[in-house]
Amino acid sequence: MARAFTPAPHEVPLPGATLHRILHGSGGHDLLAAGVGPALAAASTATALTAAALAGTPYDLVVSAGIAGGFQPDAPVGSLVVADTITVADLGADTATGFLPVTELGFGTVTHHPPETLVRAVADSTGARAGVVLTVSTVTGTAERAAELRARHPRALAEAMEGFGVAEAAAAHGTPVLEIRAVSNPVGPRDRAAWRIGDALAALTEGFGKLAPALESWNPHEL
Numbered sequence: 326m327a328r329a330f331t332p333a334p335h336e337v338p339l340p341g342a343t344l345h346r347i348l349h350g351s352g353g354h355d356l357l358a359a360g361v362g363p364a365l366a367a368a369s370t371a372t373a374l375t376a377a378a379l380a381g382t383p384y385d386l387v388v389s390a391g392i393a394g395g396f397q398p399d400a401p402v403g404s405l406v407v408a409d410t411i412t413v414a415d416l417g418a419d420t421a422t423g424f425l426p427v428t429e430l431g432f433g434t435v436t437h438h439p440p441e442t443l444v445r446a447v448a449d450s451t452g453a454r455a456g457v458v459l460t461v462s463t464v465t466g467t468a469e470r471a472a473e474l475r476a477r478h479p480r481a482l483a484e485a486m487e488g489f490g491v492a493e494a495a496a497a498h499g500t501p502v503l504e505i506r507a508v509s510n511p512v513g514p515r516d517r518a519a520w521r522i523g524d525a526l527a528a529l530t531e532g533f534g535k536l537a538p539a540l541e542s543w544n545p546h547e548l
C-alpha cells in the first residue's frame with residue numbers, strides 16, 4: 326500500500342508508533358502501521374491524532390486500511406470494500422436469549438458512519454463495494470459464527486479487526502473516518518490454504534492508486 330505513495334516517506338517517531346510522512350504541496354499524508362486488533366489500533370491512531378493536534382496541524386481524515394475476511398458471495402476474495410458503516414460486532418454481553426450490544430446495555434457506541442459523499446466517491450473511483458464492515462476481536466472460524474454475524478448484520482460485507490478502534494479515536498478528535506479493505510479470505514470455516522494475502526495487498530495498493538480524485542473532490546463540510 327505504501328508503494329502507492331510518491332515521493333518516498335520519511336519517518337516521524339512517536340511514543341509507541343512511527344509515522345511515515347509523505348509531503349506534497351502544502352499538505353500530505355501520514356502512514357501508520359497501527360497494529361492488529363481494535364485496542365492497539367485505537368491507541369496508535371489516538372497518539373498520531375493527538376501529536377498532530379498539538380503541533381497545530383490536525384488531520385482532515387483518518388483512513389483505516391488493510392486486509393479482511395469477506396462474507397460470501399457479496400465480497401469475493403481479491404475484491405475491495407469501503408465501509409459505509411463501521412460496526413463492532415462483539416462489544417456487548419452474551420445472554421441466554423442472544424447477544425446484546427453495549428448500546429442496549431445503556432452505554433457506549435457500536436457504530437460509526439464515514440461521510441456518505443466520500444464513501445460514494447471512493448466506491449466510484451476504486452470499484453469498491455460499499456457496505457457494513459464489522460470489527461471483531463476474534464477472527465470468525467466456523468460457518469455457524471459467520472451465519473450468526475450475517476443474521477445480526479445483514480448488510481455486512483467484511484470483517485476485520487481494527488476499523489472500530491480507529492473510528493473511536495477519530496471520533497474523539499472530531500475527525501472523519503474511512504475504512505477500506507481488500508478481501509484476503511472468506512469469512513467462515515478456518516482454512517489457511519484459502520488465504521490470498523498477496524492478491525489482497527495488490528488490490529489494496531491498486532485501490533489506493535485510484536483514491537486521489539475521490540479525496541481531492543471531497544468537501545469535508547459535506548457529510
Ligand SMILES: O=C(O)c1cccc(C(=O)CC[C@H]2O[C@@H](n3cnc4c(=O)[nH]cnc43)[C@H](O)[C@@H]2O)c1
Pocket residue numbers: 360361362391392393394395461463464465466484485486487509510511512515516517
Ligand atoms: O489464523 C487464522 O485462522 C486467521 C484467520 C483470519 C485472520 C487472521 C489474522 O491473523 C488476521 C490479521 C489481520 O488481518 C485482518 N483480517 C484478515 N482476514 C480477517 C478475517 O477473516 N477476520 C478478521 N480479520 C481479518 C485483520 O484486520 C488483522 O489486521 C488469522
